Amino acid sequence: MPKPYPKEFRDDVVRVARQREEGVTIKQVATDFGISESCLTNWIPIADRDAGIRPGPSAADAGERREAKRRIRLLEQENEVLRRAAAYLSQANIAPQ
Structure with missing residues (x-):
């Protein structure tokens, strides 16, 4: 299993993905940070649950x-x-x- 990314890094990537400009895709944001698109799409709902935006257990x-x-x-x-x-x-x- 690969070593997990630091929480600060994940938080920064999710913040950039949420604030992306018109026409910029999740895939482009993930590529810019050197992670896979599926990794980023998994991080976004986790961050939403931790922030209380989505229902479900936090980390x-x-x-x-x-x-x-x-x-x-x-x-x-x-x-x-x-x-x-x-x-x-x-x-x-x-x-x-």
Whole structure:
């Protein structure tokens, strides 16, 4: 996966794309900045969500959700380990002596 562009760069490119003059296409703006047209067309809706122009989760919300899912997965793994340990120990306690 290629290294992501810095946020300041993405913000500048999106700003220029929004303020482009009549007759200047998104493709020309992308070419001027050395990125692909599809990259720029992906950045514009993301910037709109972050600015509150479009509905949907912002980048911060997505980061929090990703972190919460990671934490839930870790807790589920810990819970499974404890469940297995409890089952093992309960079997050891009822074994005939």
